Amino acid sequence: VIEIEDASPTKCPITTKLVLDEDEETKEPLVQVHRNMVIKLKPHQVDGVQFMWDCCCESVKKTKKSPGSGCILAHCMGLGKTLQVVSFLHTVLLCDKLDFSTALVVCPLNTALNWMNEFEKWQEGLKDDEKLEVSELATVKRPQERSYMLQRWQEDGGVMIIGYEMYRNLAQGRNVKSRKLKEIFNKALVDPGKILAGTEIKKQVE
Numbered sequence: 001v002i003e004i005e006d007a008s009p010t011k012c013p014i015t016t017k018l019v020l021d022e023d024e025e026t027k028e029p030l031v032q033v034h035r036n037m038v039i040k041l042k043p044h045q046v047d048g049v050q051f052m053w054d055c056c057c058e059s060v061k062k063t064k065k066s067p068g069s070g071c072i073l074a075h076c077m078g079l080g081k082t083l084q085v086v087s088f089l090h091t092v093l094l095c096d097k098l099d100f101s102t103a104l105v106v107c108p109l110n111t112a113l114n115w116m117n118e119f120e121k122w123q124e125g126l127k128d129d130e131k132l133e134v135s136e137l138a139t140v141k142r143p144q145e146r147s148y149m150l151q152r153w154q155e156d157g158g159v160m161i162i163g164y165e166m167y168r169n170l171a172q173g174r175n176v177k178s179r180k181l182k183e184i185f186n187k188a189l190v191d192p193g194k195i196l197a198g199t200e201i202k203k204q205v206e
Contacts, residue, residue, distance in 0.1 A: 014039055015046050020053040020091065021060050030060050030097045036125050037087045048073055048084040049091075060097050082118045089159060090123070090132050101157035104189075109163035112138035116161060133158030137166055146170065147181050150188040162189075 018033040018041070033041075033049060041049065055071035057063050075081050089103050105115055119134040135153055137160070140146050153160045162170075169175065170185040 012042055015041055015043070018046055018049065020050065020057075021097075031057075031091060031095050033087055033091050034126070034130065037090060037122060040083065040122065041087060042080065044075070045080050045084050045087075048075065048081070049088050052084070052088045053092075057092065057098075063098055063100075082115070083122055086119055086122045093132055093157065093159070094130070102154060103159045105159060105161045106164060106167050107161065109138060109165060112136050112161050112163050119159065134161065135159070136161040138163055143176055143178070143181050147184040151184060154188055 015038050016035065018038045019029040020031040020033070022029050031053070038046070052071055052073065056068050073081050073084060075084075085105075092098055092100050093103060107115060113136065116134060116136050119132065123131045133153075133156060135149055135158065137146055137149060140149060150160065167189060171189045173182045173185065176182050176185065
């Protein structure tokens with residue numbers, strides 16, 4: 001369900017409501033993008049958020065039976081892919097009708113802090129209990145601190161941002177002598193990574 005304010009020929013239409021899933025009988029919204037975010041989305045970004053929902057989740061009912069799927073958001077540079085991802089993750093991770101609690105953003109190292117800034121920027125104006133908890137490992141140097149942050153992320157939920165190289169090193173246990181730390185990194189990073197194992201995407205990345 002998408003509601004759009006009437007727009008003049010010279011202005012971009014403003015979306016005021018985006019419901020990704022609703023109750024079949026009562027038509028009550030089950031999954032809905034927060035208004036503070038949806039009004040910032042341009043029409044193609046609204047379509048992008050809907051696309052990610054349709055590909056990854058489809059419906060609340062479907063998420064109870066299936067671990068979900070994935071998608072590639074292939075908009076050109078500068079069309080606001082980050083805002084679409086922020087809006088999607090904010091919606092699905094904070095929805096009490098869904099069982100999702102954590103998301104791992106794996107990105108180039110030089111964009112990790114930008115991801116942090118984008119989450120902060122687009123969540124501005126929201127109440128504290130309406131915001132996603134977002135952390136990053138790019139500036140964390142000690143393995144013990146990284147393991148603590150990963151454990152806290154898994155327990156408390158939210159978004160963790162990590163660079164490609166660090167993800168690979170921690171997942172493979174490089175330069176980590178402690179067996180306990182290796183187990184923590186394995187649980188937090190390797191198990192979710194198995195979803196990509198053997199896929200065409202993984203082969204192309206390698």
